[in-house]
Amino acid sequence: MLALVGTHYHFRRVVPVALRPLFGKTEFWISLKTGNKSEARLSAMALHAQTSALFRTARLMTDPAQKKPITKDDLLALYEDIIKQQEKVIENSERAAAGQLKLERYRASMTRYADLLKTRAFIAYSSEALERLNQNMIKLRKDMITGTMQDKASLARKTEEIERLHATLVKLFQTGPALSQSPGAVPPSHQLAPPTPSPAPVLPSSPRLTDALQTALLADNQKSEATKKETARTVALFVQAFGDKPVKEITGRVAGEFRDLLFSLPTSYAKGKQEMDLNAEVERAQEYDLPTLSGKSVKNHFMRLSALWNQLIRREIAEKNPWSNWDFDLTKRNPRRAWTDDELALLSSSPWTCSTISQATFAGITLVAAYSGMRLGEICNLRNEDIQEVDGIPCFLIRPHPEDKWTPKTEAGARNVPIHSALLEWGILDLKNEGEKFLFSELKTPKSGPRGTDFGRNFSKFKTTIGLPATITFHSFRHTVSTRLRNQAGDLRELWIDALLGHEASHKSQGATTYLSGITTENLRQTVEAVSYPTLDLRLRL
Secondary structure (H helix, E strand, O other): OEEEEOOEEEEEEEOOHHHHHHHOOOEEEEEOOOOOHHHHHHHHHHHHHHHHHHHHHHHHOEEOOOOEEOOHHHHHHHHHHHHHHHHHHHHHHHHHHHHHHHHHHHHHHHHHHHHHHHHHHHHHHHHHHHHHHHHHHHHHHHHHHHOOOOOHHHHHHHHHHHHHHHHHHHHHHHHHHHHHHOOOOOOHHHOOOOOOOOOOOOOOOOOEHHHHHHHHOOOOOOOOHHHHHHHHHHHHHHHHHHOOOEHHHOOHHHHHHHHHHHHHOEHHHHHOOOOOOHHHHHHHHHHHOOOEOOHHHHHHHHHHHHHHHHHHHHOOOOOOOOOOOOOOOOOOOOOOOOOOHHHHHHHHHOOOOOOOOOHHHHHHHHHHHHOOOOOHHHHHOOEHHHEEEEOOEEEEEEOOEHHHOEOOOOHHHOEEEEOOHHHHHHOHHHHOOOOOOEOOOOOOOOOOOOOOHHHHHHHHHHHHHOOOOOOOOOOHHHHHHHHHHHOOOOOOOHHHHHHHHOOOOOOOOHHHHHHHHHOOHHHHHHHHOOOOOOOOOOOOOO
């Protein structure tokens, strides 16, 4: 997050609660020494990526490069290295700015010198013309006095010559030194050639990135439509961050800044609408310590741009490829896993802290996820009419609602989920309010984005506050249900578990394909009732 202090921006990032004893800080503050917000944002993106790597190292207490344990002093040394690197970046930026100012002053002085030379050439030429006019006037007066010029024809010729010289001088003084810039206005003998400075190399015109995309990739019939679409999406993301730059201005430095930005974006950005503000998303990820894009996702973006640049090089639009030879951490970061009994006990004993969503709504959504394995979007979009008895068994009906532009994630996601007896005892049916559309009517439907986004954000903040690790998310309830059902010692069938969770059949035999839809509601009820938790308190006490 950026903070303006006086005339300079500072990078500010909250240290996760669990890591504060290691660093002895609640926040990192690093001066960016610039009042330019665009420059500050780029520096903040790079610092966010570096501090994220530092937090990951602190959680593991292992050096990822040397794969050996590290101490608290090592962590503080790594933090000092980040500050020193930022100081070097600032120093290099100031040196480049000073060099640019020196170059501009040199060019201005050369321009003034060239103007002086033109003025000198004009004066020399004008002086010669004035002298010629003066000599002609003296000769004409002498001839008239001595009687040398008696015939009218000779007098007319001399008068015409004098008038011509006079008109030339008048024109010279009216136009001024600018006349010396016209070809041939000043004879070569009177021109003083200035010392020619080394000219700056003139680069050929370079198309904008979006124009190059149309030329090099979208017109290539060998690429699939899916590849073209994904490449266009990556280019749009770059343009959103850096503008529609000319191709030759996109250097390795720019590619590195784009890489840092991608690693700073939350994973939810890739699933949402792309018109979201990038800097706001980066700041949101910093504030809530959200998981960011994986190395695999960032690598995919770079591979698309690298393939595009190879096309541009072949067409002589670009000279080299700034998107190749980058390293990416392809190990899965913050992998989701199932809840442990101790973590469920901590969740049950911690008071819900969000002021905009009630305890009852938090408890209801959390328990439905724990006792059904349903996705957050499926739970938040449950309507009162979606609770019905099927074959005499109370069920959640997960089905499309086209009027709200919501459908299950996959074709298999449309299903009936028997309501666990623990939920019925807790009073899930008491949440149905007459006249309300949704079961969890307290949730607000956002203008953009899926219903339940606000709850998911607050749940993520809550679980971080109480000290749960980043590997545990709301989606971990789905992993927990799947894991516990598949480890049951009873005779639960894989097909029943897949049907309950809305998964495609885990094997594609003819029997699975033909008979999956024939699973009875009683078998699904038997499957969901196999889920139990010894440490999850159904009250989720205040």
